[in-house]
Amino acid sequence: FIFKQAFSRNASYCRAQDDEYRLEVTTPLQRVDLFMGQFNSVLLTSISVFTKGNLTIANLGTSEGRFMQIVLSRSEPTAPHVSFQLDSHPVSPQVVVENSLAGDGYALVVTGKKITKIPLTGPGCHHFRTCSQCLLAPSFMQCGWCDQQCLRSHQCPGGTWTQETCLPRVYEILPSSAPLEGGTKLTLCGWDFGFSKNNRFELKNTVIHIGGQICALEAKSSNKNKLECTVPAAKTPSSNISSSISVGQGKTLFKTFSYVNPVITSISPTYGPKSGGTLLTVAGKYLNSGKSRRIFVGEKPCTLKSISASTVECYTPAQQIPQEYRVRVGIDEAIRDASGHFTYREDPVVLKIHPAKSFLSGGSTITAQGINLNSVCFPQMVITVPKLGMNFSVACSHRSSSEIICCTTPSLKAFNLQPPFVTKVFFVFDGVSSLYFDFDYVNNPVFKHFEKPVFISRGNQNVLEIKGNYIDSEAVKGEVLKVGNKSCENLLLQSESILCTVPSDLLKSNSELKIEWKQEVLSTVIGKVLIRQDQNFTGLIAGVVSTSVLIFIFLVFFLWRRKKKQIKDLGSDLVRYDGRVHTPHLDRLVSARSVSPTTEMVSSESVDYRSTFLEDQFPSMSQNGSCRPAQYPHSDLSPILSSGDSDLASPLLQTNVHIDISALNPDLVKEVQHVVIGADSLIVHFSEVIGRGHFGCVYHGTLLDNDGRKIHCAVKSLNRITDLEEVAQFLKEGIIMKDFTHPNVLSLLGICLPNEGSPLVVLPYMKHGDLRNFIRNETHNPTVKDLIGFGLQVAKGMKYLASKKFVHRDLAARNCMLDEKFTVKVADFGLARDVYDKEYYSVHNKTGAKLPVKWMALESLQTQKFTTKSDVWSFGVLLWELMTRGAPPYPDVNSFDITVYLLQGRRLLQPEYCPDPLYEVMLKCWHPKPEMRPAFSELVSKISTIFSTFIGEHYVHVNATYVNVKCVAPYPSLLSSQDNTDMDVDT
Known part of the structure; x- marks a missing residue:
């Protein structure tokens, strides 16, 4: 405090003044924190105190609305014995304590606009969870332990209530x-x-x-x-x-x-380098029992890595002398010895590696040579890539020698590094690491795939030539070329190919061997090789000598029967049958096989009915293989029209015929906007002909899309559309076809209506042409499974068309196309069909030149009506074509007689290489009752099963025997007995 004091001049100190002020400061009072700092982070807003006996208790309120009670003590730290959240508002400093000395005393606490009455003895004893907390509570709370709960005595009528002891x-x-x-x-x-x-x-x-x-x-x-x-x-x-x-x-x-009782059953591995570091695994039972574990190899401790009930792992210590050492496990006071010993060997040393390069996709086998490389069980190779700052570890394996280990390089393709680039390689042998070696990664090679299996023989003819580019001479020596899962030997790199020798132990194989390029993740099949086995000519000569007489007799008999048949066939167009077994003669089929494979069909009966009309009757139009639009004006067609041939009733479209598109229905024009291709967006290369048919030609074309990109396409001209009504029908069908989207259905890119000339259909370009010519080509070598797969794809495409309520009406192998990925596309339907309905599907005369009668269902031959079930019949014939590699169906049956032939219950015979389940599918397709034939969805399911379960790779040769004669008439005859008798007499 400050006070004013007057002093006389005779003050006892120099320079004293009469009046001056003095300041007297009291000593600051030291505060005592009776809560021992436990509320340092809590803002107390209310404190009130009361006594119970010799105890002083404080009621505390916080800014967060919490209420607490705590016994105040200067000697011992105490904690709140009551603490609960009273409200969200702060506790007011104004607290009223009533009857503190009585047992029913209480405090009135204000929080916000609320007043709460709190007993001074607390809210009860239930909040004490343990016995010790309960019995150490203040005595005035009268808490005791009863049946695992903290209660007051009156709350424990039937149990034992105590305030003295607690059981642990x-x-x-x-x-x-x-x-x-x-x-x-x-x-x-x-x-x-x-x-x-x-x-x-x-x-x-x-x-x-x-x-x-x-x-x-x-x-x-x-x-x-x-x-x-x-x-x-x-x-x-x-x-x-x-x-x-x-x-x-x-x-x-x-x-x-x-x-x-802990037991050791085994240790592995049983050896390692003397520098230690081998991960030793001790196997047994109860190895995780006890408190402490110790493993000793010899007298040195093994550094523990992991512990479980059945195994303990540790890293072996180094030893000076390479010899056997005892392995001992100590668990607390128990000691267990392993039955086997651990052997230390001399440290391994790597001297060189070969090859020192790998392709980017990895998979190369790197051979490390050195000494004592078999001192460890699990060596590793580590590749350090400086550009990535990463290490890649791979496990290595031992060869028979102690001086060689082999490791497979990892793929670095995913890191987008530009090869070639240099890495470092070193090897880890448990606790021993080798020196670093330079190692390069180079570009992947590009191997050319074999179009067909390669035949090799024993001796010096077991050399393969694999063509390709970017083949590094050193990287390819990393055992990346495999034949039958064995490495190709004696590699010799040439300019654009590599020669290698098939391992001698594979030369006894009778099955196909795959030629593969091995990579880390996968293997790419380059081709296949077949081993041509040596012939035992001794047995062959003996067989020729013993059977020569029989062959001569059979040949004489065959020539006699052939001569007899030719005489009988001079006066009749009907096909001849053996009346006893109903087996068709194979004369024409045999002669058909001699036809060059470049010929489109193999017999006169099988010539494409769509390519005979103009070429045969108007040779000037197809001279030298040319393909031109119709060049006859209407006035010049009168001699032809008056000739009486009903097949020429529709004149060809003149090149200068003009169809006024503006005269079409406006609604139809609007509807087909997304189908029509403008003439300025299509370039037709009329000099480049893909094919020609009876009603038009197919040219190479270039389609310009909206982004200006050029698309290679096929453009088909339809010369028979002559009037506006046909154009309208043409556009309506185009709308339907444009919406077809299926991988096995040929899509329509659009249609083009030029100002002059015939309408044009724009289709995707198919690299491998039609399916029939593809399988007839002797340079191709499809397996039976390949052919079944083609049939499965056709079934899937027809299933889609059937779901769209679309009837094909001309399903055959010639009307299916193959793209660059060998995907089959069902084609020649709708606008793509080469003939027009009203002229095509009718029978006018006995020649049957324009009808695909041998593919038509029995009811279509009788009524000229077509359904999805008639498409199923045609699909069965297509399967037969596939299994015979394009042979003509019913080669000895005249087209005019096919209906009677089928009514007799006869069907195409089973091809030689056709599996029995597949031929059963064919027969079901040819059921005389349409409703009994399977749906295309059922065909997809059945053929998928046959395809997936077919084992073996058998090749069907073009000149193979097509049929076996074990079943001629699988269905009962639908003709009367008289008709059958007449037919038997004729045949």
Whole structure:
């Protein structure tokens, strides 16, 4: 405080003035935190105090609306014995305490606009969760322990209520098992260990029994929540032993401890380098029992890595002398010796690697040569890529020699590094690392795939030539070329190919061997090779000598029958049959095989009915293989029209015919806008003819899309559309076809209506042409499974068309196309069909030149009507074509007689290489009743099953025997007995 004081001039100090002020400062009062700092981070807004006996209790309120009670003490730290959230508002400093000395005293606490009455003895005892908390609560709260709960005495009428002692509670025992030898430090975790009313930890009355034996307590390492003791030894293993903790007169029981007998069954590996570092695995039982584990190799400790009940892993120590050492495992007081020994060997040394290059996709086998390389079981190769700052580790394998290990390089293709680039390679042999070696990654080679299997023979003819580019001479030596899963030997690189020798142990193989380029992730099949076996000519000569007479007799008999048949056939156009077995003669089929494979068909009966009209009757139009639009004006056609041939009733479209598109229905024009291609967007190369047919030609074309890109396409002219009504029908069908989207259906790119000339259909360009010519080509070599696969694709395309309620009406192998990926596309339907309905599907005369009668269903031959079920019949004939590689169906049956032939119940015979299940599918397609034929969805399912279960790769040769004669008439005849008799007489 400051006060004013007057002094006289005779003050006792120099320069004293008459009037001056003096400042007297009191000593600051030192505050005592009775809460021992536990509320340093809490803002107390209310404090009120009351007494109970010799205790002083404080009511505390916080800014967060929490209410607490705590006993104040200067000697011992105390915690709140009551603490609960009263409100969200702060507790007001204004607190009223009433009747503090009585048992029903209370406090009135204000929070916000609310007043709460709180008993001074607290809200009860339930919030004390453990016995020790309950019995250490302030005495005025009158709490005691009753049946695992903290209650007041009146709340425990039937139980034992106590305020004196607490039994310990055990939560966990570690470890849960120990060896029989004992000595294991056992830790018991829980609550209320060594409890006393004065809140001191005392163990004088605590005793732990394990299976009837005392576990010696370690007082120094024990506390209220943890007891430690050393277990005694046991004689026999036992599980879940009855154990207890006794405190005075009470005890707590537990059964979670077991005695076990650890056993070592094996160690692996059994050897390693003397520098150590080998990951040693000790296998056995109960290896995780006890508290501590130690593994020794010899007298040196093995560094532990992992522990489980059945295995313990550690890294071996280094040893000076390479020899055998004993392996010993110690678990607490128990010691176990492994039956086998661990052998130390001399450290490995890598001297060189070969090859020192790998292709980018990896998979190369790198051979490391050195000494003592077999000193470790699991060597590793590490490739360091400086550009990535990464290491790649791969496991290596031993060869028979101790001087060689082999490792496979990883693929670095995913990291988009530009080859060639340099890496570093070193090898890890457990605790030993080799020197670094330079190693290069180079570009992947581009191998050319074999179009057909290659035949080789024994001796010096077992050399393969594999063509390709970017073949690095060193990287290719990394065993990346495989034949039959074995490395191709004696590699010799040429300018654009590589020569290698098929391993000699594969030359006895009778099956196809794949030629593969091995990479890290996958292998690419380059081609296939067949081993041509040596012939045993001794047996062949003996067979020729013994059967020459029989062959001569058979030949004479055959010539006699052939001569007889030719005489009988002079006066009749009908096909001749053997009346006893109903077997068709194969004369024409045999003669058909002699036709050049470049010829479109193999017999006169099988010539494409769409390519005979103009070429035969107007040779000037097809001279030298040219293909031109119709060049006859209408006035010049009168001699032809008056000739009486009804097939020429529709004149060809003149080149100068003009169809006024503007005269079409406006709604139709609007509807087809997305189908019509403008003439300025289509370039037709009229000099480049893909093919020609009866009603137009197919040219190479270039289609310009909206982005200006050029698309190679096929453009088909339709010269028979002559009037506006046909154009309207043409456009309507184009709308339907444009919406067809299926991988096995030829899509329509659009239609073009030029100002002059015929309408044009724009189709995708098919690289491999039509399916029939493809399978007839002798340079191709499809397997039976390949041919079945083609049929499956056709079935899928027809299933799609059938789902669109679209009837094909001309399904045959010639009307299916193959794109660059050998995907079959069903074609020649709708606008793509080469003939027009009203002229094409009718029978006018006996020649049957324009009808595909041998592909038509029986009911279509009789009624000229076509359905999806008639398409199923045609599909069966297509399957027969595939299995015979394009042979003409019914080669000895005249087209005019095919209806009677089928009514007799006869069908195409089973081809030689056709599986029985597939021929059964064909017969079901040819059922005389349409409703009994399978749907295309059912055909897809059945052929998929046949395709997936077909085993073996058999090749069907073009000149193979097409049929076997074991079933001639699979269906009963639909003709009367008289008709059958007449037919038998004729045939």
